[in-house]
Amino acid sequence: MKFAVVVFPGSNCDHDAHYAAQHVLGQQAEYIWHKETSLKGADAVILPGGFAHGDYLRTGAIARFSPIMTEVQKFAAAGGPVLGICNGFQVLLEAGLLPGAMLRNRSLKYQCEHVLIKVEQTDTPFTAACTAGQVLRIPIAHGEGNYYADPEVVARLERNRQIVFRYTNAHGVATDDANPNGSMANIAGLCSEQRNVVGLMPHPERACEMALGSADGLILFESVIKAVSEGVFAAAR
Amino acid sequence: MTISDDILQRHALTREEYQRIVDALRRDPTLTELGIFSVMWSEHCSYKSSRVHLKTLPTTGSRVLQGPGENAGAVDIGDGLAAVFKIESHNHPSFIEPYQGAATGVGGIIRDIFTMGARPIALLNSLRFGPLDDPLVRRTFAGVVAGIAGYGNSIGIPTVGGEIAFDESYTGNPLVNVFCLGIAAHDEIIKGVASGVGNAVYYVGAKTGRDGIHGATMASAEFDEKSAEKRPAVQVGDPFMEKLLLEACLEVMKSDALVGIQDMGAAGLTCSTCEMGSRGGAGIDIDVSLVPQRETGMTPYEIMLSESQERMLMVVKRGREAEVERIFEKWDLHAVRVGEVTPDGKLRVRNRGEIVAEIPNRALTDDAPLYRRPMEEPTYLGTAQRLSLGALGTRVTPVDAFRRLLASPTVASKRWAYRQYDHMVRTNTLVLPGMGAGVVRVKGTKRALAMSVDCNARFVYLDPYAGAQLAVAEAARNVACTGAKPIGATNCLNFGNPEKPDVMWQFARAVAGMGDACRALDIPITGGNVSLYNETDGRAVLPTPVVGVVGLIEDAETVVRSPFCAEGDRILLLGETHDELGGSEYLKLIHHQIRGYPPALDLRREAAVQRLLVEGARRGMIRSAQDCSEGGSAIAIAECCIASGLGATVNLSGVKATPGFGDMTTLFSESASRVVVSISPAHEAEFLALAARQDVSTQQIGVVGGRRVAISVDGRGVIDEPLDDAMHTWNTAIEAYFGPARAIA
Numbered sequence: 005m006k007f008a009v010v011v012f013p014g015s016n017c018d019h020d021a022h023y024a025a026q027h028v029l030g031q032q033a034e035y036i037w038h039k040e041t042s043l044k045g046a047d048a049v050i051l052p053g054g055f056a057h058g059d060y061l062r063t064g065a066i067a068r069f070s071p072i073m074t075e076v077q078k079f080a081a082a083g084g085p086v087l088g089i090c091n092g093f094q095v096l097l098e099a100g101l102l103p104g105a106m107l108r109n110r111s112l113k114y115q116c117e118h119v120l121i122k123v124e125q126t127d128t129p130f131t132a133a134c135t136a137g138q139v140l141r142i143p144i145a146h147g148e149g150n151y152y153a154d155p156e157v158v159a160r161l162e163r164n165r166q167i168v169f170r171y172t173n174a175h176g177v178a179t180d181d182a183n184p185n186g187s188m189a190n191i192a193g194l195c196s197e198q199r200n201v202v203g204l205m206p207h208p209e210r211a212c213e214m215a216l217g218s219a220d221g222l223i224l225f226e227s228v229i230k231a232v233s234e235g236v237f238a239a240a241r
Numbered sequence: 242m243t244i245s246d247d248i249l250q251r252h253a254l255t256r257e258e259y260q261r262i263v264d265a266l267r268r269d270p271t272l273t274e275l276g277i278f279s280v281m282w283s284e285h286c287s288y289k290s291s292r293v294h295l296k297t298l299p300t301t302g303s304r305v306l307q308g309p310g311e312n313a314g315a316v317d318i319g320d321g322l323a324a325v326f327k328i329e330s331h332n333h334p335s336f337i338e339p340y341q342g343a344a345t346g347v348g349g350i351i352r353d354i355f356t357m358g359a360r361p362i363a364l365l366n367s368l369r370f371g372p373l374d375d376p377l378v379r380r381t382f383a384g385v386v387a388g389i390a391g392y393g394n395s396i397g398i399p400t401v402g403g404e405i406a407f408d409e410s411y412t413g414n415p416l417v418n419v420f421c422l423g424i425a426a427h428d429e430i431i432k433g434v435a436s437g438v439g440n441a442v443y444y445v446g447a448k449t450g451r452d453g454i455h456g457a458t459m460a461s462a463e464f465d466e467k468s469a470e471k472r473p474a475v476q477v478g479d480p481f482m483e484k485l486l487l488e489a490c491l492e493v494m495k496s497d498a499l500v501g502i503q504d505m506g507a508a509g510l511t512c513s514t515c516e517m518g519s520r521g522g523a524g525i526d527i528d529v530s531l532v533p534q535r536e537t538g539m540t541p542y543e544i545m546l547s548e549s550q551e552r553m554l555m556v557v558k559r560g561r562e563a564e565v566e567r568i569f570e571k572w573d574l575h576a577v578r579v580g581e582v583t584p585d586g587k588l589r590v591r592n593r594g595e596i597v598a599e600i601p602n603r604a605l606t607d608d609a610p611l612y613r614r615p616m617e618e619p620t621y622l623g624t625a626q627r628l629s630l631g632a633l634g635t636r637v638t639p640v641d642a643f644r645r646l647l648a649s650p651t652v653a654s655k656r657w658a659y660r661q662y663d664h665m666v667r668t669n670t671l672v673l674p675g676m677g678a679g680v681v682r683v684k685g686t687k688r689a690l691a692m693s694v695d696c697n698a699r700f701v702y703l704d705p706y707a708g709a710q711l712a713v714a715e716a717a718r719n720v721a722c723t724g725a726k727p728i729g730a731t732n733c734l735n736f737g738n739p740e741k742p743d744v745m746w747q748f749a750r751a752v753a754g755m756g757d758a759c760r761a762l763d764i765p766i767t768g769g770n771v772s773l774y775n776e777t778d779g780r781a782v783l784p785t786p787v788v789g790v791v792g793l794i795e796d797a798e799t800v801v802r803s804p805f806c807a808e809g810d811r812i813l814l815l816g817e818t819h820d821e822l823g824g825s826e827y828l829k830l831i832h833h834q835i836r837g838y839p840p841a842l843d844l845r846r847e848a849a850v851q852r853l854l855v856e857g858a859r860r861g862m863i864r865s866a867q868d869c870s871e872g873g874s875a876i877a878i879a880e881c882c883i884a885s886g887l888g889a890t891v892n893l894s895g896v897k898a899t900p901g902f903g904d905m906t907t908l909f910s911e912s913a914s915r916v917v918v919s920i921s922p923a924h925e926a927e928f929l930a931l932a933a934r935q936d937v938s939t940q941q942i943g944v945v946g947g948r949r950v951a952i953s954v955d956g957r958g959v960i961d962e963p964l965d966d967a968m969h970t971w972n973t974a975i976e977a978y979f980g981p982a983r984a985i986a
Contacts, residue, residue: 114662116659213668
């Protein structure tokens, strides 16, 4: 299959997502510059981590106006799998593809460290190969990952089973101690109502090889390969 | 123009130096020219006090592709690739404005690396602060860490390691030394040269403002108090702009359209124009009115001396201008033609066509003043080198000393700092921070690079020659612990006022020691930086010549980390422990003294230990390796336990020492060339045989396992600490100064 990795001028995890898709998983991957207007026939789109436009304003606030985002919106509306990682998740929130917003971490500091997240939904293209309740060890690296939404919105997310990942302890319990940034309901990642758009703060592309400390992130990529090959999540063309 | 003493003083020029300027120009300088001379002849740019000593350092070797004199050094790492690296200081700005001072330090060193055509892949930092119980120090420390994080994280270069130490001498003068390493193909290395008469000179990046115009060398009738108020002394960094510059420059460099490129760091446009011209044997003619400016009414003087960040100067091959402009446009940057290369070897500055400065490049660079400053052995040494342990009395038990050492900020976990740094971006980080050297793999090859920055300034204070040798040895040993063969070094020499003979003596002796150690260990120094005048209220910092060593691992899969790996593994201590508490962390922490002689260093033994580490790692025999530094072997063993969550039971043979100090010396002596390694039982005999062949003395001291750190001396239990307690002490010591923190996973 073919991944499109969108490159905003301040993306800095674009190489990492590309490397994971192409070198670790042996799939096709192509960088798509944010000023371009075509996803070039990709089967899945990744919005990578970084600081899209420096993020001196709200993170992702400018990125949503990039020409490529119109294509990403269309691709998502047509049912294509879209994964926003870290800054990519923030861009998805700004673009309205996922609900809510990010506040600064409650530590008021950038934090880079391994955390544990539990997979709560397996009917998204990026968790299709997971087992429900599976706990993954994946790093975070962000200063603004403190998820916030109105309580009604969070209730709706719960009702619609849109909370895909939660920060938990090793036993899969979403305790306050396991919450690295203060996110409401320990939310680490969400999916859209149609379930094809997924955003998460942790970096699965950094956890694809044991030499780097964890290979737990591989399953997100394996999931979308499976989902696409089975034709479950494909953009209607 | 009459030059008053006042104007000279504000330009930090002496009357003799002024006369040299007049002789070089064969006339009086204009004010703009005076400003240009003052920054180029400043200590920072000219190395006028240090150059005679730096020339003695070994800078060549079979792997050296670029030695000192360019934006950064480069060494061959095989596969047609080069490691391009350098360390630089940003001490003074970081005290005035910790966040921006540190951030722009990171920005500056990153530009030095990508200017060479290399993609930066790793950052390290070496930091010094006063004691953390001082609230001002906490503010500085927190600001510096946040500034390093803010810049490095945004641009996406991982901060993979470093060192932080605390001492009263740094309270009013913290040290912020930043190291960056990048990778370039040999044939893609590009230099800071201007050549080819008529080639266009381009300016690209941020606009020029009045920020960073050197306060100390600032002058004259054109400025008054009010204009001084408008000028921030410290520059403000814009990592996003630098990210754009980085990507755009690397793309332009791939196009082969450039003759040369240099960043505008210290002394801004002045330094980049005259240095590029000087290296290429050419001149540069620029018109400052073409320089993009973000403030109105800037004078040529201000434009030439501004140190606004994120700016580059390029010489473009004739006929390739449009291509270069197009690439910068893609990144929303505008490359502006500001001048051209001339044949006359002069820096000519115009303002709307009118010449405002015309100086031979040589006068600014090669012919800058060179001083052999007077030197004198410091008077403090006589007292400081005398250590009488007997007179101190034993104040604590070994286990109390052990706990206090684990909680000493210099020894304790630096997690509070490094968790704020993105240390994993680019997915190359094989050894996470907090465990000795940082290690990154080189994608597209089987290789990995290890790097470490080190200096125990107490040792340098007590004996600058020996202390600098120990710094080289420690940095190289840390690199060797990962299985890497040291292949190159860079240095950042932080000292006090060189006009004081005793400071100059420290400097000269340290450089001599560093050179001799590098020669003995066969590690060329490919560049670096000197930071002098690190003084507050006339009191200098401890002399701190930081050494950064880069090592090569042929097979990334053989990398060795420092935590213990498995229950039942055998623990060995390589090297010998001697009666050497001089300058130790123990002596400072428990007895509040920096006294005695630093540990003796036998460079042949040091080289042998490092060879053994590299060979043992290559053969897959070493499970873990941790160098013994502050706190000695007891702390090294504890760190291996804490990082792994595995306990250890160890017995050390007692060292002959001053009565009453036997156990303390055995546990906490900082004797050089020692490493704690763990070996699986299956490999133990083979490893011991290898060590014997390499002539490295070994002690089989214990076994990995359990949940306690249990250390005996000659069979007598002296420390028996639950691992969880040791972990808590070590992990939380620094965090405790900043309120509770949460530990995740």
